[in-house]
Structures are given as C-alpha cells and as structure tokens.
Amino acid sequence: MFFFGQYEHTIDAKHRLAIPADARAVLEASGSGTTLIAAPGEGDSLNLWPERTFAEFVQAKLNGAFLGDPRLAKLQRQLFADAQRCPLDSAGRIRLPERLLAKYGLSGSVMVVGAMDHLEVVDAATWKEEQASAPEFNELLTEARQALAERENRSPQS
Numbered sequence: 200m201f202f203f204g205q206y207e208h209t210i211d212a213k214h215r216l217a218i219p220a221d222a223r224a225v226l227e228a229s230g231s232g233t234t235l236i237a238a239p240g241e242g243d244s245l246n247l248w249p250e251r252t253f254a255e256f257v258q259a260k261l262n263g264a265f266l267g268d269p270r271l272a273k274l275q276r277q278l279f280a281d282a283q284r285c286p287l288d289s290a291g292r293i294r295l296p297e298r299l300l301a302k303y304g305l306s307g308s309v310m311v312v313g314a315m316d317h318l319e320v321v322d323a324a325t326w327k328e329e330q331a332s333a334p335e336f337n338e339l340l341t342e343a344r345q346a347l348a349e350r351e352n353r354s355p356q357s
Contacts, residue, residue: 200229200252202313207323210306215292218247219311222318223291235318237299238282244312244319245295245303250284252316295320 206219218235226233231249238253240246248256281302285293300306308323333339 200225200231200249201315202318204313205326206311207308208311209308210295210300214295214297214300215288216295216309216311216320217290217292218287218318220291222311222313223287226287233287235285235287235293236282237285237293237295239278239299239302240319243303243325244321245299245305246314247285247293247311247318247320249317253282256316 202222202225204219204221206221208217208219210216225231226249229249231251234250236248236250236253238246238248281299283296283299285295287293295305303320304322305320310321310323310326312319312321312326334342
C-alpha cells in the first residue's frame, strides 16, 4: 500500500479533515479498514497511519525495543499517549484531536501529503515555503544514497 500526492484541504471548525479520495481508495483496496491513527510525526507534521499499518510497524520495528532503555521508554510513552484512533465518517472525514492540532499548529488550510505507507498533515503555508526552497530531486537522491551507504557501513556484517 502506497500513498502518493499532495492535496490542499481544510480542517473545519469541528476539527474534521476530509481524507483525499485517492487515499480512501488505497485504504479500501488494501483492506486496511476505515480507521486512521493520528500520531506524532517528525518536524511539523502530524502522521495519519492506517490502523493495521501502524500496528505492523510497531510490532516489526519497535516491539520490545523500549525495554531496558529509559530514552526509548520515553519515546514509547509519548508516541502512544499522543496517538489516537480516527475513524472515517460516511463523508470520508476524520475528526482530529484538538491537542494534536494545537501541538502541530494545524488549522484552516493544510496539505495532506502521501508519504509511502502513511499520510502527513502539514500547514499549507509551511508546506509551500518548504517546497519553494527544497533542493532539486537529484540532489535529494544523492543525499539519500549517501545516507543509505553510511547506514549500511554501520550495520553489523553477517
């Protein structure tokens, strides 16, 4: 399951956000259900994960990783304390928690951005500024390749 694209939407006075039709189609086609998990993201974004994908991610990447390390336990506590289930209503909207909207400065016009296995919700003006000053794709690709090579060199060899 992959989410693509960028969509400008509005968070209404009741804290509801319409999920783009393309993203709803991905959820339906993948059998992921009709509930998204709103959870903290990096930087100024709020992540929206299909519930099953979030559970699989936590099990595969984080299961047991928090035990024994207080720094990781703090991350676990914050992630799960801030996360909330957001079921889609019949109009394809979710109601976002007020505390997360306040934490990420989200209201009015926002961008819903496909981020591979989840969606990100960011302030529309901030997104447009970031895109205007973003490096060219080839530069990003070069940096990503360097980061992957560095990570590969740090990982234990089999």
